[in-house]
Amino acid sequence: MPAVNLKLFLLGLPLLLLGLVNPIAGVAENNELHFYLSDSILNQYLSDTIHAGAGIRQLDTLASRLATDPQKKSQAIQTFQLGLMLVPYARDSFEAVSRLYADFSSLLNEAGAPYLSIDYVKKALASYKLAHAASTSTSYNLSGKLASFYLKNNELDSAGHYYQLAINEAQNTGMPTWIAGAQNNLGICLFKERNYADAYRHFKMADSVLTLNHTEDSILKCSIVDNMAQLLLAQGNLGAAAVLYKANIASYTVLNIHQDIVKSRLGLGNVFLAQRNLGDLWTQLSLIATLVHSKKFVSQAHVLGYYELLLQYYLTTGNFKEALKAQEQLSSLKDSISNNNSKALKTLSDAMISSEMYKFNTQLELYQNRLLLRDRDLKSARGEAKSNLLFLIITFILGTGLCILLYVFYRNKSRIQKDQIRLQQSELKIQRDEIELEKIARQLSEAQFDIQRLEREKLTRELEYKKKDISELSLYLSGIKNMNLTMLNKLGDIKNKKPLEQKESINNLVAELGVITNSQEKTIMFQENIEKVNTEFTQKVIARFPELTKSEIELCSFFKMNLSNKDISLLKNISPLSVKMARYRLRKKLGLAPEGDIYQFLSNL
Numbered sequence: 001m002p003a004v005n006l007k008l009f010l011l012g013l014p015l016l017l018l019g020l021v022n023p024i025a026g027v028a029e030n031n032e033l034h035f036y037l038s039d040s041i042l043n044q045y046l047s048d049t050i051h052a053g054a055g056i057r058q059l060d061t062l063a064s065r066l067a068t069d070p071q072k073k074s075q076a077i078q079t080f081q082l083g084l085m086l087v088p089y090a091r092d093s094f095e096a097v098s099r100l101y102a103d104f105s106s107l108l109n110e111a112g113a114p115y116l117s118i119d120y121v122k123k124a125l126a127s128y129k130l131a132h133a134a135s136t137s138t139s140y141n142l143s144g145k146l147a148s149f150y151l152k153n154n155e156l157d158s159a160g161h162y163y164q165l166a167i168n169e170a171q172n173t174g175m176p177t178w179i180a181g182a183q184n185n186l187g188i189c190l191f192k193e194r195n196y197a198d199a200y201r202h203f204k205m206a207d208s209v210l211t212l213n214h215t216e217d218s219i220l221k222c223s224i225v226d227n228m229a230q231l232l233l234a235q236g237n238l239g240a241a242a243v244l245y246k247a248n249i250a251s252y253t254v255l256n257i258h259q260d261i262v263k264s265r266l267g268l269g270n271v272f273l274a275q276r277n278l279g280d281l282w283t284q285l286s287l288i289a290t291l292v293h294s295k296k297f298v299s300q301a302h303v304l305g306y307y308e309l310l311l312q313y314y315l316t317t318g319n320f321k322e323a324l325k326a327q328e329q330l331s332s333l334k335d336s337i338s339n340n341n342s343k344a345l346k347t348l349s350d351a352m353i354s355s356e357m358y359k360f361n362t363q364l365e366l367y368q369n370r371l372l373l374r375d376r377d378l379k380s381a382r383g384e385a386k387s388n389l390l391f392l393i394i395t396f397i398l399g400t401g402l403c404i405l406l407y408v409f410y411r412n413k414s415r416i417q418k419d420q421i422r423l424q425q426s427e428l429k430i431q432r433d434e435i436e437l438e439k440i441a442r443q444l445s446e447a448q449f450d451i452q453r454l455e456r457e458k459l460t461r462e463l464e465y466k467k468k469d470i471s472e473l474s475l476y477l478s479g480i481k482n483m484n485l486t487m488l489n490k491l492g493d494i495k496n497k498k499p500l501e502q503k504e505s506i507n508n509l510v511a512e513l514g515v516i517t518n519s520q521e522k523t524i525m526f527q528e529n530i531e532k533v534n535t536e537f538t539q540k541v542i543a544r545f546p547e548l549t550k551s552e553i554e555l556c557s558f559f560k561m562n563l564s565n566k567d568i569s570l571l572k573n574i575s576p577l578s579v580k581m582a583r584y585r586l587r588k589k590l591g592l593a594p595e596g597d598i599y600q601f602l603s604n605l
Contacts, residue, residue: 135172
């Protein structure tokens with residue numbers, strides 16, 4: 001058997017099978033989570049596809065343990081990759097495969113690969129649903145996890161869709177804590193969309209569901225209250241926000257959760273900053289500083305929030321020297337976080353590349369082993385063939401003589417039969433040619449009829465367009481006439497004014513004529529573009545979606561021309577938010593998925 005590449009072992013690629021005991025071979029283990037694998041053990045393990053499900057579970061457990069150590073992220077990714085190699089063979093181990101996908105997605109998300117992490121959570125959810133059609137805690141958690149990844153990637157439509165799925169999963173189970181958590185998460189998504197009314201409604205629904213029978217419920221309630229306080233702060237309701245933040249500080253103190261105490265104090269500090277209550281703001285900053293400098297109970301995000309709030313305090317009080325120091329500390333911390341993220345991405349990239357190399361080399365070695373086995377079987381077959389060669393020669397000679405006799409006997413009989421068959425085939429060919437000629441003549445007649453029908457339809461459409469042009473011209477001339485009468489009336493009013501007032505009135509009239517002329521030119525250009533789009537496109541939209549209103553059909557035309565929400569709001573003289581809501585309703589009527597592209601969909605009609 002070919003030896004495994006020594007360099008790959010030195011890179012740590014084979015150090016993946018901690019605690020693995022399969023039916024073929026055992027693996028040595030020590031307290032430092034290292035392995036000592038021989039080539040035969042590694043290849044036997046990868047060849048044991050019958051027990052792929054057990055191997056996946058053990059690899060997933062090892063990879064999750066490695067992922068908790070920042071120094072072993074690369075080994076964790078490689079371990080997950082080895083588990084993924086066994087997935088095609090684990091046909092009945094849907095839960096094990098689902099867990100492998102879910103844990104791998106968490107590591108990818110932490111390493112800064114959002115799209116890969118989303119893809120693997122989707123695979124995890126799909127695999128789990130193959131084993132469990134009913135709602136469970138796992139399906140609820142996977143739906144919420146997928147939604148949170150979309151939310152982190154700022155894809156709010158998709159995040160809201162999967163948060164709603166999580167709510168449905170929670171309601172099917174009847175667990176109050178899960179229902180409250182799902183409602184709270186959907187409220188956070190709506191808050192990011194600045195849909196404050198619906199966000200507050202979901203926060204209140206989440207709060208009303210909780211029973212507070214467990215510590216988990218109390219922690220979740222504090223989280224809901226914190227989200228409500230943030231929403232009130234964003235709306236400018238500072239007094240109500242301060243009350244909620246103070247209540248949360250008291251609750252987190254009782255629960256002894258220091259990190260969330262820092263979070264609530266930061267929120268309360270922002271309220272004091274908005275109120276210009278600098279004394280109370282400095283008190284909160286001093287309390288937060290004690291925990292920040294201890295480096296025990298705060299995350300990097302909270303440290304960033306502390307220095308940002310401190311910077312705003314110094315700028316507000318005019319202490320620019322201290323503000324400069326706070327700015328330098330803030331920049332240093334952001335650079336450190338950015339460098340850590342870059343290192344994590346590089347680790348992910350290197351690990352994925354090296355894992356693919358390892359996968360290729362391992363599969364190549366297995367293929368070479370199979371070739372060796374086939375070569376051995378071929379040699380055995382050659383030896384057996386030599387012993388039967390004489391028998392085959394004798395059999396061949398006897399068979400050849402018999403074939404010659406049979407050939408002579410049947411040759412004449414076969415010749416007669418072939419002549420009869422040729423004659424029948426010639427007659428059949430003549431019949432087929434006659435049928436084909438009739439078919440061609442019929443198709444030609446039908447084609448001529450279709451050409452005449454299309455010409456009549458073309459003339460009918462041209463006549464309709466002419467009528468429409470005459471109607472629009474009449475309306476346009478009527479508008480011009482009305483405008484002229486208005487101008488004559490205004491000129492008559494100017495004539496009766498004093499000379500000094502006449503000059504100003506004439507200038508205003510000239511400016512008004514310029515605006516009207518410019519508006520007419522833009523309207524005519526826009527109508528020409530609409531006509532180009534709507535000639536056949538509108539008929540297709542009406543035929544496929546007859547329930548659409550006239551306004552929604554017009555909105556389809558705007559999207560067909562790839563106009564933005566802002567352009568449409570200017571043309572329709574409505575707010576961009578109204579356009580966004582109209583687009584949301586239109587997507588529902590068109591049956592589009594949250595991640596579907598409406599521009600691409602309308603272009604393909």
